[in-house]
Amino acid sequence: MPDILSYGKQLRGQEPGPKDYDTLVEIGQAIKSQVQDNNLKILMLQPFANFEGWPNGSKEREDAFNRAKGWMRIMEAVGTGMLQVGSSDAEGITSDFDELAVDLAELADLCAQKGFRIAYENWCWATHAPDWKDVWTIVQKANRPNLGLCLDTFQSAGGEWADPRTASGLREGKDGLLGENWNKSLKELTATIPPEKIFLLQISDAYLMNPPLEDKLDAEGLRPRGQWSHDYRPLPFDGGYLPVKEFLDAVIGTRFRGWLSIEVFDGRGKDKYDDMSDYSRKAMGSLQKLLVDG
Secondary structure, three states: OHHHHHHHHHHHOOOOOOOOHHHHHHHHHHHHHHHHHOOOOOOOEEEEOOOOOOOOOOHHHHHHHHHHHHHHHHHHHHOOOEEEEEOOOOOOOOOOHHHHHHHHHHHHHHHHOOOOEEEEEOOOOOOOOOOHHHHHHHHHHHOOOOEEEEEEHHHHHHHHHEOOOOOOOEOOOOOOOHHHHHHHHHHHHHHHOOHHHEEEEEEOOOOOOOOOOOOOOOOOOOOHHHHHHHHEEOOOOOOOOOOHHHHHHHHHOOOOOOEEEEOOEEOOOHHHHOOHHHHHHHHHHHHHHHHHHO
16 A cells, blocks of 8 residues: 555655545556556555454444445455455454454455455554464454465564564563474464465564664554564565574465565665665575575
């Protein structure tokens, strides 16, 4: 969605509003035309946030579904069939996974009318579903064929294994058996998730934060791991420290053979990406190294 808004500014001289769906549909159609001219495919529209868990009858829940319908219009315009939903980091939502699943099931039914799928992703700073096991539990409860998972090396390793608030960059304190806990999680993922329910795997690394991030919200109300996610995620083998390959291997171990998607937000290396052809070659090289060399 930020790319659509940015391209809209290029086309029109000012950025459209995020809920100006008529304008966003026109921009999406222009993007689709370029995609077709270059023989490309748009895998997914993202990041749809703070959707699930609002009280019945609330303005927030009404807004969430209105936004979903607007995004579905944009999906049609750009020619994609999958919507990514990140686990909500909003305050005031329910912690009941049954209720979260009801919302996801209702959204899945809406999407099914258009032949769309939903990839539900754990965001490691989410209010109630920060881990892969949380979103997998919710997906199972919702029980819809077009609802699956978007797994992510950063979101899982950055939540279960690492912590940007510590000097070591690792989860500390009660997690003294960190390696054992992490390995157990990976083995459970491989053993329990059917490969057809993994719709894609997003891949990035993360920088060790020195100094560590303060344990407080930023000016936009974003939690530390969210701040880390938005600006400190390089390509694998480019200065990060997360166990990216371990998580990739666990996902491949399910017999998943779907899309691998590079998702980098590297505020330290913006000059690296001026030439997108060069960046694309580097991204593909990092995937090949992960899959072949390790």
